[in-house]
Amino acid sequence: xxxxATEHSSARKWRWGLLDAIVVVYAxxxxxxxxxxxxxxxxxxxxxxxxxxxWTLENYRTIFTTDQFVRALGNxxxxxxxxxxxxxxxxxxxxxxIARLDFPGKGLLVGVxxxxxxxxxxxxxxxxxxxxxxxxxxxxxxGLILPYITFGLPLAIYTLSAxxxxxxxxxxxxxxxxxxxxxxxxRRVIAPLAAPGVVTASILVFIFCWNDFLFAISLxxxxxxxxxxxxxxxxxxxxxxxxxxxSISAAAMVITIPIILFVLLFQRRIVAGLTAGAVKG
Amino acid sequence: MAEIVLAKITKVYPxxxxxxxxxxxxxxxxEFIILVGPSGCGKSTALNMIAGLEDITSGDxxxxxxxxxxxxxxxxxxxxxxxSYALYPHMTVRDNMAFPLKLAKVDKTTIDEKVTWAAEILExxxxxxRKPANLSGGQRQRVAxxxxxxxNPKAFLMDExxxxxxxxxxxxxxxxxxxxxxxxxxxxVYVTHDQTEAMTLGDRLVVMRNGVVQQVGPPxxxxxxxxxxxxxxxIGSPSMNxxxxxxxxxTLGTAVGDVPVxxxxxxxxxxxxxxxxxxxxxxxxHLEDAAFVxxxxxxxxxxxxxxxxxxxxMGSEKYAYxxxxxxxxxxxxxxxxxxDAGTADALSSGAQLVARLPAxxxxxxxxxxxxxxxxxxxxxxxxxxxxxxTLDESRxx
Numbered sequence: 063x064x065x066x067a068t069e070h071s072s073a074r075k076w077r078w079g080l081l082d083a084i085v086v087v088y089a090x091x092x093x094x095x096x097x098x099x100x101x102x103x104x105x106x107x108x109x110x111x112x113x114x115x116x117w118t119l120e121n122y123r124t125i126f127t128t129d130q131f132v133r134a135l136g137n138x139x140x141x142x143x144x145x146x147x148x149x150x151x152x153x154x155x156x157x158x159x160i161a162r163l164d165f166p167g168k169g170l171l172v173g174v175x176x177x178x179x180x181x182x183x184x185x186x187x188x189x190x191x192x193x194x195x196x197x198x199x200x201x202x203x204x205g206l207i208l209p210y211i212t213f214g215l216p217l218a219i220y221t222l223s224a225x226x227x228x229x230x231x232x233x234x235x236x237x238x239x240x241x242x243x244x245x246x247x248x249r250r251v252i253a254p255l256a257a258p259g260v261v262t263a264s265i266l267v268f269i270f271c272w273n274d275f276l277f278a279i280s281l282x283x284x285x286x287x288x289x290x291x292x293x294x295x296x297x298x299x300x301x302x303x304x305x306x307x308x309s310i311s312a313a314a315m316v317i318t319i320p321i322i323l324f325v326l327l328f329q330r331r332i333v334a335g336l337t338a339g340a341v342k343g
Numbered sequence: 344m345a346e347i348v349l350a351k352i353t354k355v356y357p358x359x360x361x362x363x364x365x366x367x368x369x370x371x372x373x374e375f376i377i378l379v380g381p382s383g384c385g386k387s388t389a390l391n392m393i394a395g396l397e398d399i400t401s402g403d404x405x406x407x408x409x410x411x412x413x414x415x416x417x418x419x420x421x422x423x424x425x426x427s428y429a430l431y432p433h434m435t436v437r438d439n440m441a442f443p444l445k446l447a448k449v450d451k452t453t454i455d456e457k458v459t460w461a462a463e464i465l466e467x468x469x470x471x472x473r474k475p476a477n478l479s480g481g482q483r484q485r486v487a488x489x490x491x492x493x494x495n496p497k498a499f500l501m502d503e504x505x506x507x508x509x510x511x512x513x514x515x516x517x518x519x520x521x522x523x524x525x526x527x528x529x530x531x532v533y534v535t536h537d538q539t540e541a542m543t544l545g546d547r548l549v550v551m552r553n554g555v556v557q558q559v560g561p562p563x564x565x566x567x568x569x570x571x572x573x574x575x576x577x578i579g580s581p582s583m584n585x586x587x588x589x590x591x592x593x594t595l596g597t598a599v600g601d602v603p604v605x606x607x608x609x610x611x612x613x614x615x616x617x618x619x620x621x622x623x624x625x626x627x628x629h630l631e632d633a634a635f636v637x638x639x640x641x642x643x644x645x646x647x648x649x650x651x652x653x654x655x656x657m658g659s660e661k662y663a664y665x666x667x668x669x670x671x672x673x674x675x676x677x678x679x680x681x682x683d684a685g686t687a688d689a690l691s692s693g694a695q696l697v698a699r700l701p702a703x704x705x706x707x708x709x710x711x712x713x714x715x716x717x718x719x720x721x722x723x724x725x726x727x728x729x730x731x732x733t734l735d736e737s738r739x740x
Contacts (some may be wrong), residue, residue: 171691209481219514228426232425232426232427232429233429233431235394235396235423235425235429236423236425236431236490237393237431237442238396238415238416238417239394239395239417239421239422239423239500240417240422240442240443240446240448240490241395241417241443241447241494242417243415243417245559246446251431254433255432255433275435333549
C-alpha cells in the first residue's frame with residue numbers, strides 16, 4: 063500500500079513538474095530570446111540560433127558608453143522612484159481614510175479612483191501634450207511624474223485600502239488609549255502592520271512607471287526626460303548603417319534587472335500581500 | 344485611581360440616533376461598576392465616551408474632579424481592555440505590555456520592573472518573548488490585562504473582556520479579575536451583556552436599555568427590588584416568570600388561579616390610579632414544591648397545580664417548565680429582552696412558568712405538580728410603563 067502510494071505521488075509530482083516546466087518555458091522564451099540576442103555579435107545576429115555561437119558583451123559595452131542610454135536610465139530610475147514614492151505616500155493616506163473614516167463623498171472618491179484606473183490612457187495623450195506644452199512641463203521630469211502619480215494612485219489606493227481594512231480598528235483605539243497621538247498610533251502600530259501592503263503597492267506602482275511607454279514617448283522630445291522604454295525606439299547602431307537590434311536587446315535586459323531584483327527581494331511580501339485577506343487569518 | 348462622574352451625558356449620532364441619553368452616574372474611587380444591558384443599549388457607547396474614543400454630545404465627564412470632555416484619550420490616563428484584546432500583533436508580549444510605558448517616556452529599568460511585575464501577577468513570565476499569535480485565548484486576555492495594569496492608570500475600562508473565552512475559562516478569569524481589582528483598588532468600569540458576570544463581579548450595576556439608565560444599585564438590590572419589569576426580567580437566571588393579572592376585590596386573577604394579595608398590595612391596588620390589568624412577576628426559586636412547604640406558611644401563599652413538560656436537573660437543583668393556558672404576558676420591555684436572548688419566537692408559543700426546585704423534589708416530566716408561592720414574594724408591574732408597583736412607596740414616590 064505504502065509503496066503504491068509513494069509511487070502514485072511521485073508520478074503526480076512528475077506530472078506537475080512537467081506542467082510547471084511547460085508554463086515557465088512558455089513564459090520565458092521571449093525573455094531568453096532577447097537575452098540571447100543581447101549576447102550575439104552583429105554578424106551572428108540573424109543566424110537564427112537560440113544559443114549564440116560567439117558570445118560577446120560588446121552590446122552592453124556600447125549602450126553604457128552612449129550617452130543616450132545612460133541618461134535615459136537615469137531618467138527612468140529618477141522618475142519612477144519619485145512618482146512611486148509620492149503615489150504610495152498619498153495613496154497610503156487616502157487608503158487609510160477610505161478604510162477608517164466615514165466622510166461625505168467617500169463613495170465618489172473610490173468610484174473616481176476606479177474610473178481613472180480604467181480610463182484608456184491613449185485618449186489622454188493629446189490633451190496632456192497640449193496642457194504640458196502650455197505649462198512648460200513638456201519634456202521635463204515633472205511632466206512625466208505627474209501623469210504617473212495620477213495613474214499610480216488608484217493602484218496604490220486599492221491595494222492599500224484592502225490592507226488597512228484588515229487591520230482591526232481596535233488596535234488603533236488601543237494605541238490611543240495607551241497614550242499615543244494619532245501620528246504615533248499610525249507610525250508605530252498601523253504602518254508596521256500595513257508594511258506588506260506598502261511594499262506590494264510600491265512594486266506595482268514602480269513597475270507601472272518603469273514600463274510605461276505611451277506617456278514617455280508622447281510627452282518627451284529630448285534626452286532631458288526620455289525614459290528607457292522610449293529611448294529604446296530612438297536607438298541607432300554604432301553607425302547609422304548598423305542594425306541596433308543588439309543594443310536594444312541589451313538595453314531591454316538591463317531594464318528588466320531592477321524589476322527582477324525587486325520582486326526577488328520582496329517575493330515573500332508580495333505573495334503575502336496578494337493573498338492576504340483571502341482567508342480569516 | 345480616581346472618581347469618575349458622568350453628569351447628564353448624552354450621545355446623539357450625526358444621523359440623529361440617540362446612543363445614550365442623560366446618564367447621571369458617580370463612580371467612586373476604587374469602585375467596580377458594571378454597565379449591563381442587551382446589545383445596542385448604549386453601554387459600550389458610554390464606555391467609549393469615558394475612554395475618549397467617542398465624542399460626548401452634551402453633558403460633563405469628570406475624572407478626578409477635572410472636566411475631560413475635550414481631552415484626547417491619552418490625556419485622560421485610563422487603560423482599556425478590549426473584547427478583541429487588541430494586542431499589537433507585530434510586538435512580543437513584553438513589548439505589548441511596555442508600549443504604554445514607552446509612549447509615556449518611562450526609563451528603561453522602570454519599564455523592565457513594571458513589565459516583570461505585571462507578568463508575575465498574571466503568570467505570563469514564560470511567554471514574554473512570544474508574539475500574540477502564539478498564545479492561547481486565555482493568555483492573550485491576560486496580556487491585554489497586563490498592558491492595562493503596568494502603568495497604574497486612574498481607571499480601567501473593560502469592554503466585554505471575557506466574552507471571547509470559553510465558558511470554563513471565563514468563570515476562572517472572573518475570579519482572577521475580581522482578585523486583581525481588589526488588590527489594585529483601581530476604579531473599574533466594566534461593560535457586559537452577561538447578567539451572571541454582572542452580578543458576580545460588580546460592586547454596583549447600571550442596567551441600561553435603549554441608551555437610558557434603568558436602575559443603579561448593588562447586585563442584590565437589583566435582584567430583590569427591580570425598579571421596573573425590564574430590570575426584573577434581565578437580572579436573574581432563569582429569569583423571572585411573568586403572568587397577566589386582573590385586579591378585582593383585593594384578589595388578582597391569573598392563569599394559576601386567584602391570588603389574594605397582601606395587606607400592602609391591597610392598599611396599592613385600591614388607590615385611584617392603580618391599573619386593573621397588571622403583570623405579576625415571581626422568581627423561579629419562589630415557586631416551591633408544595634410538598635415541602637411547612638403548614639403554618641401555607642396560608643400565606645397560593646397553591647396551584649400545573650402540568651410539567653420538561654425537567655432540567657442541575658444536580659443541586661431542578662428546573663421544571665410548566666406550560667400554561669393563555670398568552671404569555673408581554674410588554675415592549677419583555678419583547679426586547681426575548682429578542683436579545685434570541686427566544687422571541689420560541690416564547691410566542693404560549694405562557695410558561697419555570698420553577699427552581701430542590702433536588703429532592705419528585706417532580707417528573709408529564710406528571711402534574713402542586714406548587715406554592717408566598718404572596719409576599721410577588722412583584723406587580725404596570726404593563727403601560729413597566730414600573731414595579733410593589734417597590735416601597737418611599738422609593739417610588
